[in-house]
Amino acid sequence: MKIKRVGVLGSAFNPPHLGHKDILNQVNHEFDELLLVPSFRHAFAKTMVPFADRLAMVSIMAQAYYLEATMHNRSLTPVLVSDIERRLGEKTNSPVYTYHVLEALEDCYKRAGEMVELVFILGPDNVSFDTWSKFYKADEIRKRWSLRSVSERIKIHSSDIRTLIANYPRPEKLFKARFNRFMDNPVADYIFQQKLYGAQK
Numbered sequence: 001m002k003i004k005r006v007g008v009l010g011s012a013f014n015p016p017h018l019g020h021k022d023i024l025n026q027v028n029h030e031f032d033e034l035l036l037v038p039s040f041r042h043a044f045a046k047t048m049v050p051f052a053d054r055l056a057m058v059s060i061m062a063q064a065y066y067l068e069a070t071m072h073n074r075s076l077t078p079v080l081v082s083d084i085e086r087r088l089g090e091k092t093n094s095p096v097y098t099y100h101v102l103e104a105l106e107d108c109y110k111r112a113g114e115m116v117e118l119v120f121i122l123g124p125d126n127v128s129f130d131t132w133s134k135f136y137k138a139d140e141i142r143k144r145w146s147l148r149s150v151s152e153r154i155k156i157h158s159s160d161i162r163t164l165i166a167n168y169p170r171p172e173k174l175f176k177a178r179f180n181r182f183m184d185n186p187v188a189d190y191i192f193q194q195k196l197y198g199a200q201k
């Protein structure tokens, strides 16, 4: 049986942005499938908007990515969004750790009759020794699965967007132009429709 190589991008996605999308561009040709996995209860106790909103926003980003790839005839590695962290988090009150996420994902594929090699994708902040060594069972993760580090080619972080919304909470005339340097327009529309991060309609 062919072994499917799956790249797992875990993130708070609070909110998802063009830097996250650029990660997909950096690695898509290496994988048979890419899985976007929003955090449910973060190991470092990050405060995040509700899981359902981040799941919706990351799904919108995945759709935008797919449309762009089609338009530009780029390789069409399927990009899927997984709610595995919610399913794990609802069974316990403790944080949802990457180790358990990878274990559960492997199990899901196995039950579906697929053999997989899971590769956990990390950006520069998480790959630094200071942060990586704080991951639960970091050494065991390295033993059981592979890691793929990516570079930061687009200097954007979710915190920049949260700050931008705090400074410009109303979708005034320039909002699309202001926000589309950071994220896809449909994600910005969702944020304003749902009034996330203090945004006002």
Ligand SMILES: Nc1ncnc2c1ncn2[C@@H]1O[C@H](COP(=O)(O)OP(=O)(O)OP(=O)(O)O)[C@@H](O)[C@H]1O
Residues within 6 Å of the ligand: 010, 011, 012, 013, 014, 018, 019, 020, 022, 023, 121, 122, 123, 124, 125, 126, 127, 150, 151, 152, 153, 154, 155, 156, 157, 158, 159, 160
């Ligand atoms: N612009 C970027 N380019 C490449 N990798 C990134 C970028 N932004 C975040 N990452 C990586 O994506 C993963 C998820 O990051 P995370 O969700 O914390 O995003 P963030 O934008 O840094 O969020 P925040 O500003 O809230 O800390 C991490 O591995 C991180 O290193």
Ligand SMILES: O=C(O)c1ccc[n+]([C@@H]2O[C@H](COP(=O)([O-])O)[C@@H](O)[C@H]2O)c1
Residues within 6 Å of the ligand: 009, 010, 011, 012, 013, 037, 038, 039, 042, 043, 044, 096, 097, 098, 099, 126, 134, 135, 136
């Ligand atoms: O398992 C851990 O101890 C752990 C500690 C920090 C972060 N993570 C995961 O790493 C991914 C990226 O995290 P972050 O903080 O950059 O959004 C995301 O899937 C987090 O759940 C996991």
